[in-house]
Amino acid sequence: MDNASNRLTHVTTAGHVHMVDVARKEITERIAHASSFVACNAEAVRLLRSGELKKGDALAVARVAAIASVKKTPDLIPLCHPISITGVKVDITVQDEGVHTQTRVTTTDRTGIEMEALTAATTAALNIVDMIKAVDRGAHIAYARVDHKAGGRSGSWTRSD
Amino acid sequence: MDNASNRLTHVTTAGHVHMVDVARKEITERIAHASSFVACNAEAVRLLRSGELKKGDALAVARVAAIASVKKTPDLIPLCHPISITGVKVDITVQDEGVHTQTRVTTTDRTGIEMEALTAATTAALNIVDMIKAVDRGAHIAYARVDHKAGGRSGSWTRSD
Amino acid sequence: MDNASNRLTHVTTAGHVHMVDVARKEITERIAHASSFVACNAEAVRLLRSGELKKGDALAVARVAAIASVKKTPDLIPLCHPISITGVKVDITVQDEGVHTQTRVTTTDRTGIEMEALTAATTAALNIVDMIKAVDRGAHIAYARVDHKAGGRSGSWTRSD
Amino acid sequence: MDNASNRLTHVTTAGHVHMVDVARKEITERIAHASSFVACNAEAVRLLRSGELKKGDALAVARVAAIASVKKTPDLIPLCHPISITGVKVDITVQDEGVHTQTRVTTTDRTGIEMEALTAATTAALNIVDMIKAVDRGAHIAYARVDHKAGGRSGSWTRSD
Amino acid sequence: MDNASNRLTHVTTAGHVHMVDVARKEITERIAHASSFVACNAEAVRLLRSGELKKGDALAVARVAAIASVKKTPDLIPLCHPISITGVKVDITVQDEGVHTQTRVTTTDRTGIEMEALTAATTAALNIVDMIKAVDRGAHIAYARVDHKAGGRSGSWTRSD
Amino acid sequence: MDNASNRLTHVTTAGHVHMVDVARKEITERIAHASSFVACNAEAVRLLRSGELKKGDALAVARVAAIASVKKTPDLIPLCHPISITGVKVDITVQDEGVHTQTRVTTTDRTGIEMEALTAATTAALNIVDMIKAVDRGAHIAYARVDHKAGGRSGSWTRSD
Secondary structure, eight states: OOGGGSSOTTBOTTSOBOBOOOTTSOOEEEEEEEEEEEEOOHHHHHHHHSHHHHHSOHHHHHHHHHHHHHHHHHHHSTTSOOOOOOEEEEEEEEETTEEEEEEEEEEEESSOOHHHHHHHHHHHHHHHHHHHTTTOTTOEEEEEEEEEEEOSTTOOEEOOO | OOGGGSSOTTBOTTSOBOBOOOTTSOOEEEEEEEEEEEEOOHHHHHHHHSHHHHHSOHHHHHHHHHHHHHHHHHHHSTTSOOOOOOEEEEEEEEETTEEEEEEEEEEEESSOOHHHHHHHHHHHHHHHHHHHTTTOTTOEEEEEEEEEEEOSTTOOEEOOO | OOGGGSSOTTBOTTSOBOBOOOTTSOOEEEEEEEEEEEEOOHHHHHHHHSHHHHHSOHHHHHHHHHHHHHHHHHHHSTTSOOOOOOEEEEEEEEETTEEEEEEEEEEEESSOOHHHHHHHHHHHHHHHHHHHTTTOTTOEEEEEEEEEEEOSTTOOEEOOO | OOGGGSSOTTBOTTSOBOBOOOTTSOOEEEEEEEEEEEEOOHHHHHHHHSHHHHHSOHHHHHHHHHHHHHHHHHHHSTTSOOOOOOEEEEEEEEETTEEEEEEEEEEEESSOOHHHHHHHHHHHHHHHHHHHTTTOTTOEEEEEEEEEEEOSTTOOEEOOO | OOGGGSSOTTBOTTSOBOBOOOTTSOOEEEEEEEEEEEEOOHHHHHHHHSHHHHHSOHHHHHHHHHHHHHHHHHHHSTTSOOOOOOEEEEEEEEETTEEEEEEEEEEEESSOOHHHHHHHHHHHHHHHHHHHTTTOTTOEEEEEEEEEEEOSTTOOEEOOO | OOGGGSSOTTBOTTSOBOBOOOTTSOOEEEEEEEEEEEEOOHHHHHHHHSHHHHHSOHHHHHHHHHHHHHHHHHHHSTTSOOOOOOEEEEEEEEETTEEEEEEEEEEEESSOOHHHHHHHHHHHHHHHHHHHTTTOTTOEEEEEEEEEEEOSTTOOEEOOO
């Protein structure tokens, strides 16, 4: 069994968590894509698509909060390294069954950026739920996942399912 | 059509977002439960259940991060009111298909606490993904949702699906 | 000479700063309005008013950041008490000579909310400068000020100039 | 019309805000100077110049808060990149009509540091207003602006007015 | 054996940490005093007492940082409740063997304020060590402790040693 | 007298604090070790060693909070530079007279990492005090200190006492 798969990288042999030492890892350009989906009822979709949205900035809140959350990732995930961020893009689209978010985050640093991309997708979803919960109490995050990563020693990966 | 359902509460009639004025809302005891599920492969489940976990504190990180995130909710969700927090409980269990988190948050304040409970469930999930991503790149948040809320003018609600 | 005017409230008789003790002050509803103005050139005004603005969320960033900054005020101003926030409203309008922001913040607590309102007006302005600095390097904050406050022992006040 | 002047850099062609990708920008030494002025009445000036100031640390609060705010800039301005900070200097002088702040911030990174310098000048001003508002309710920020920047592709610039 | 002494309050019967539910605890005025001591060599003491200190604001940094840290306590200590703060006072004196800090923090809330007072005393000490470490590498925190607390169900307590 | 010992590095010749300019300092690998000790009574030691600890995650909270605090150091110490963090390790052991924490932090940057290591040791101690204060009101931080540093121009150093 290879080394990567027989223990959790964040746990020492003594069973204690640590922030993994990456001093010897190379600084390279890295990218990650993530996405999330908030499932909601037709009334919430209608409102998000209606005049309020056109005139206003309902989805902009989610977009701004998602961008901001990239910088808060090391605070939300204690074992994450604080890393440089070179760019963040967040696309949010209202669909018939809910709201779809796609994020793209880049860095030039020693560790991957996928947790930042996933945190952004998740934070967008949290803000969307907050925005529509008064009209759909059952609105929820149907999924949040990393879709693609590239750069760094472990190579690129794209979700296949 | 009732008032609650024909507009987004966070959006003014001019279409701009605001933090809703709650000065006239009553201070009451409120509670919310939320849950999340991280789907992962058998190897990740095995490691989370194995010696490393028993000896160590792998899940404790997720639990502590989830509790801490309750206090960061107004920072992650710009339109959320900062409210008092009277208690937080986070239960995380490793199951055959992944990791299940349940949160319970209480307040005695003017607005509901469901976004705090959902943020805690989501943050636990983010930390779990971070912990196991080296052994299962496809690990993802399968859902994150509010399950129950009580207290306040709008009454109690429990997810039915 | 009255007590209020012969010393700085944040400075003790020994000349040291402190966070003033407000335990004996009454909890009352309080409100404050503040405003700011970012002066910029015609090109920046044109872009803010043009298609990009209509299609997009340029000003929404400033509005969201301003709302969020209300909750960061005790962190930016070390001697400020952390207080409850019951509502925040931020209006931003593009005018011929620049961008005008008006904020309105409410609390039900022991101390005034004017620094929160001023911080929000200032933060909106900082974000607007950031947004347009590539097209107008000279864009700057022409003023930021409290315009009105009400509630609490010292009574209401409105700027007269 | 050149590229820089016909659109807002923080807005995509779809009209959505993003954090601009700077991965290809060169790491260079950069510097920015900014300043602000708090206009206040003679009584406030007298107190800031009097014994309390000499014995104490009234202006030190503003200086420390300004230095600290440099590190909070990416949190206040959602679209700002988090960048390394190599030095911060804040000079505050009490003048006949109010309080003048000058800041100087340096970095060795991919993007400019002027928003950090402006945030520091603005935060110093916010703290000064907070310090004297009990003796001069009309005290306000008369201006806050970037005065000089150097380093990076766009070359150096000094305010001419 | 009484209930208070036979288990850790922050640990559930299942052995998991939680943020204790205080919804039923009474809101009362509470106070806590704490202190710390940074031991350092004669050269550091001389510099802190010399011209630089008189002209400047070396100790003011530690005082401001200590006041600010009171508001960061719930972020540093994950299981701490966020509580209202009604006042903070920090006294720092240079003595022959080092620097002594005394803090006094008050609240009107459901839980005690001693961790906030201790965090302030500790943060003052951290800043003092940072300030003098270039002239005394061995400078260290000789102690940091709660000295007194009053208010709340468990009554008042004063350190006897 | 050499330059390092005749003034405080954080204080300018005018007596004002600043964040020292490190732009010209070389980027090198650096490491620091720190430690702390929380003195407590036998009952607290017994509980930390007993079933609750074995089953649970009492010490894990302190470990996670200590790791997280490394990233908060520039926020707690206003004059500290924000620096990259390449690794954090925190060991906590329960001894007969109390709880011993050892931290090890690494960076590859322009300034030393000893304040981060000391902040982590101190934050672990604060969390331990919080955890046991209900069973030992007199529990306190008996010391917190840097034990070793290496890397950078000033060379390596190890505490000798």
